[in-house]
Amino acid sequence: MQIDYYLATISPYTYLCGTRPAEIAAKHGATLNYYPLDVMALFARTGGTPPKERHESRKEYRLQELRRQAAKADMPINLHPAHWPTNPAPSSYALIAAITDGSGDVAELVAGLTRACWAEERDIAEDEIIADCLEAAGFDRGLVNRGMMEGAEQYARNLERAVAAGAFGVPFFVVGEERFWGQDRLADLDAHLASL
Numbered sequence: 370m371q372i373d374y375y376l377a378t379i380s381p382y383t384y385l386c387g388t389r390p391a392e393i394a395a396k397h398g399a400t401l402n403y404y405p406l407d408v409m410a411l412f413a414r415t416g417g418t419p420p421k422e423r424h425e426s427r428k429e430y431r432l433q434e435l436r437r438q439a440a441k442a443d444m445p446i447n448l449h450p451a452h453w454p455t456n457p458a459p460s461s462y463a464l465i466a467a468i469t470d471g472s473g474d475v476a477e478l479v480a481g482l483t484r485a486c487w488a489e490e491r492d493i494a495e496d497e498i499i500a501d502c503l504e505a506a507g508f509d510r511g512l513v514n515r516g517m518m519e520g521a522e523q524y525a526r527n528l529e530r531a532v533a534a535g536a537f538g539v540p541f542f543v544v545g546e547e548r549f550w551g552q553d554r555l556a557d558l559d560a561h562l563a564s565l
Contacts, residue, residue: 370399370565372558375531375541376479377408378460378493379453381446383540384483385438385552390542391476393555397562399544403468403475404527405461408539411528415537421454438553445488452492459513460493462520463503466512469519473507481505 372394376383394401409419420431432448439446460482467478481502485491491498500510534543542549542558544565549558 370397370544370562372399372401372562373404373530373534373543374401375404375406375411375527375534375536375539375543377457377539378405378464378479378482379455379457379486380408380483380539381435381487382438382538382552383479384446384487385435385442385444386479386540386555387442387444388476388480389552389555390540390558393559393562396559397565399562401476403464403479404530405457405464406524406527406531406539407457407461411531411537411539414528414532417537442552447487447490450486451490452494453486455486455492456494458494458521458524459496460499460502461524462517463499463513465520465523466516467503467506467508469516470508470512472509473503475506478502478506478508 372390374390391401411417412419420428435446435448464478464482467473468475482493485498485502486493493499496513500513503512504510531541535548536543538550540552544561547561
């Protein structure tokens with residue numbers, strides 16, 4: 370079984386997934402394929418509205434929902450992080466390099482990068498912060514500067530793949546024809562895999 374996981378390193382909802390996607394995949398013997406992408410470009414391509422351009426009532430609801438979901442997951446969250454939005458490309462390119470490298474724990478790297486932004490007040494556009502996250506997940510710190518051209522190309526391909534797969538937000542999970550949007554659909558993903 371294959372799970373395609375479309376994510377963004379600056380997404381609070383990707384943060385709230387933690388390592389649960391990897392745990393669900395392992396439970397069912399499934400392969401989890403990580404596809405970091407530019408979520409703002411995904412919104413532009415699929416009819417979404419970036420958070421800063423939403424109506425005030427939607428902005429307020431988003432913050433309430435983030436608070437509730439973080440409490441439900443027992444995860445700390447800063448609803449107004451000092452370094453958000455930030456440029457997601459450097460952390461995404463490093464994540465792509467780590468996926469290719471395969472020497473560490475990709476799930477921990479995704480969790481570490483998103484936690485740095487949403488709980489630790491760290492700027493994940495900075496090489497030193499990215500390198501810290503790489504090292505904490507068992508990867509070589511040097512991956513932060515490796516394969517940047519390949520990373521940029523893969524980042525763009527991931528966006529195209531997501532659009533073709535029917536994704537319109539993150540986190541987004543695809544198993545065959547079944548699609549699951551949001552960290553609050555992980556239980557549904559789990560149940561679907563159990564039914565196969």
